[in-house]
Amino acid sequence: MTQEELIPLMLKKDERAFTIMYDMYSKSLFSVISNLLKETEDAEDTLQEVFVKIWKSIDGYSESKGRFYTWMLNIARNTAIDKLRSKGYNNSQKNLSADNFVHLVDDSNKLTNRIDTIGILEFVKKLKPKCIEIIELLFFQGYTQQEASDELAIPLGTVKTQNRNCINDLRTYLKV
Amino acid sequence: MDIKQYIESGILELYVYGLLSEAENIEVSQMAKKHREIENEIISIEKAIVNLSTSFSPFLSADNFEKIKAKLDFKYSKVIEIKPQNNWSQYVGWAAAVALLLGIGYQYTQLNNTQNQVLTAQKEKTNLQETVVGLKLKNKQTLTALTVIRDEKNAVINLSGQAVSPKSSAKIYWNKETEVVYVDAAGLPEPPKGMVYQIWSLKLLPQLTPTSIGLLSDFSANKEKIFAVEKTGDAEAFGITLEPAGGSKTPTMEQLYALGKV
Numbered sequence: 539m540t541q542e543e544l545i546p547l548m549l550k551k552d553e554r555a556f557t558i559m560y561d562m563y564s565k566s567l568f569s570v571i572s573n574l575l576k577e578t579e580d581a582e583d584t585l586q587e588v589f590v591k592i593w594k595s596i597d598g599y600s601e602s603k604g605r606f607y608t609w610m611l612n613i614a615r616n617t618a619i620d621k622l623r624s625k626g627y628n629n630s631q632k633n634l635s636a637d638n639f640v641h642l643v644d645d646s647n648k649l650t651n652r653i654d655t656i657g658i659l660e661f662v663k664k665l666k667p668k669c670i671e672i673i674e675l676l677f678f679q680g681y682t683q684q685e686a687s688d689e690l691a692i693p694l695g696t697v698k699t700q701n702r703n704c705i706n707d708l709r710t711y712l713k714v
Numbered sequence: 715m716d717i718k719q720y721i722e723s724g725i726l727e728l729y730v731y732g733l734l735s736e737a738e739n740i741e742v743s744q745m746a747k748k749h750r751e752i753e754n755e756i757i758s759i760e761k762a763i764v765n766l767s768t769s770f771s772p773f774l775s776a777d778n779f780e781k782i783k784a785k786l787d788f789k790y791s792k793v794i795e796i797k798p799q800n801n802w803s804q805y806v807g808w809a810a811a812v813a814l815l816l817g818i819g820y821q822y823t824q825l826n827n828t829q830n831q832v833l834t835a836q837k838e839k840t841n842l843q844e845t846v847v848g849l850k851l852k853n854k855q856t857l858t859a860l861t862v863i864r865d866e867k868n869a870v871i872n873l874s875g876q877a878v879s880p881k882s883s884a885k886i887y888w889n890k891e892t893e894v895v896y897v898d899a900a901g902l903p904e905p906p907k908g909m910v911y912q913i914w915s916l917k918l919l920p921q922l923t924p925t926s927i928g929l930l931s932d933f934s935a936n937k938e939k940i941f942a943v944e945k946t947g948d949a950e951a952f953g954i955t956l957e958p959a960g961g962s963k964t965p966t967m968e969q970l971y972a973l974g975k976v
Contacts, residue, residue, distance in 0.1 A: 553788035560779060565771035566764045572772050582778055589782045604739045607760055608732040615732075642770045658769040677731045677763060698724030705727050705762055714761040 541606045548596050556593065563607065564589070567614040573639045573678045574618040575625075584621050588614045615680045638674035661711045669704035676701055720745065721755050730759045852937065859940040862887050862896045871952055873974035878956075879903065884972045886952045893945035897954075899930055900939040902971060905956060912957045914965050915949035918975075924953065929961050951975045 539558055547555035567588060572581040591613050599609050640662060662670065668690070675681040675689060676697075687694040728734050729742045746753040862868065868887040875882035883901035888894075897913055905911055911930040917923040928943030930936075955962075956969040 551787065551789035553783075556783070556786065556788070560782070563764070564779070565774055566767040568774050569767040569769075569771040573770075578772070581772075582775070585774075586778055586782050586785075590785050593786050602740055602743050603736070604732065604734075604743060605730060605756065605760060607764065608730055612732040639767075639770050642772055658766065662766075673766075676728070676733060677767070680731070680733065682733060683728070698728060699722075700724075701727050702722065702724035705759060708766060709758060709762045712762055712765055714758045714765070 545596075545599070545606060548593075551593075559592075560589065563610060566607075567610060569639065569642055570611065570614050570678055571618045572642055573674075574615070574622055580621060580625065581618075584618050585614075588617050591617065612680075619680075638670055639678045640670060658711070661708075665704065665707060668700065669707065672697070672701050672704060717749055717751055721752065726752065726756050727759050727763075730756060730763060855936070855938045855940070859898075859938045862940060863898075865889065867891055868896075869976065871974045871976055873952060873954060873972035875901075876970045876973055878969055879971050882971045884954055884974075886974070888946070888949065888952075888976070893947050895927060895943050895946055897930065897941045897943055898939060899933070899941060899954075902930075902939075902954070905930075905933055908959050909956050910959050910961065911954050911971070912961045912965065913943050914953045914955065915946040916951040916953055917948065918950045924965050926961060926963075929957075949976060 539562075544555055544559055548559060564585065568581065568585050571584050571588070572578070575581045575584060588610075592610055595613075599606060603609060671690060672686065675686045676683075681689065683694060683697045686697050690697075692700065725734070725738070725742065729739065734742065742752075742756075746756055865887070867889050869890060871886040871888060873884040873886060879902075882903065885898040885901075887896040887898065895913075895915075899911065902911060911933065913927050913930070914924040915927050917925075925946070927946050928941075930941050930943075933939075952974055953965060953970055954972040955965040955967070956971055957966060
């Protein structure tokens, strides 16, 4: 089922649509949330909060604002960042280059049993360290181009294109 | 605008990441509507990043899904188009529902009544069983008493009341072959609390020698007042004294209730 088919059913508050939506996106959003909030309990609470928000504010989504996934991703990141602030997490912690989304795997052997997971993990190891950093900052942490440029000490104009090159490598691997 | 250049700029990735301004978002989504190529590119980028992040998700327990669902208000649990129905079938449906409800209510009352009846019958049965057991026990005790009294081989020794209780009396049934001794204590008063009757077999010569042959324990519980005590072979007389619970080594002669010679 595509997002275009899913949204009308979600607007009707159809339970099956929710289940499909959850299956499609919960792990993706959970990795983003878990990357920001290191405590499993906080991450799970936040994930629950995020899906309740998505469901209750679905009427406020419109295609002109962007992709449905993007809309959900923003809710997830913002809710996690709010939680981060309310909990008084040490902000400097998340900027350490060694501490990025790749650690989510090292932390947990209980990783999802997707067949392609092992492959993608191997692939990410081969990905340029710069790519991991840039995807970490832009996608996982929601940094602006300017913030990422400052953090990585690269010209503002190249943030976008470098990120594109990294995603292209990923797409070549995934054949999408 | 050059579509290819637009795609290569990397703006679509930022669009999917959700990092563009509101104005930029509107621009990109309009471009995507106009150009299938851009739309496809966006979908591919999204697939790649969803796939990547999904692969890095820590274990997500199913509890979370249940907890979320508990907080949501679903209007449809299945995707079923509801078609308008005519009134007739609606009324039949309601009538059937009401009839079914009444039927269930009636059955429920019936079931309750029946269950109560079963319970009452079970209580009665238990009471009767208790009575039967009690009667059987009593019957057995009576039979024992009868057998003892009727046995022709038994010598019957009458024990008469002594100074401390002149009205008391007792009988000893003593089978000299088997040496079995029974005491009929119906003529003795209930012993005070903490006290017990003790039976003594006595030898009179060359000197008075008492030997304890048992206690009449559970005096009040034994309705027939027929007690079996220890065997004796050479008694010349029998005596009954009142002793502290557990009995004494030698009889307390001040508390001699009954005495009789063989």
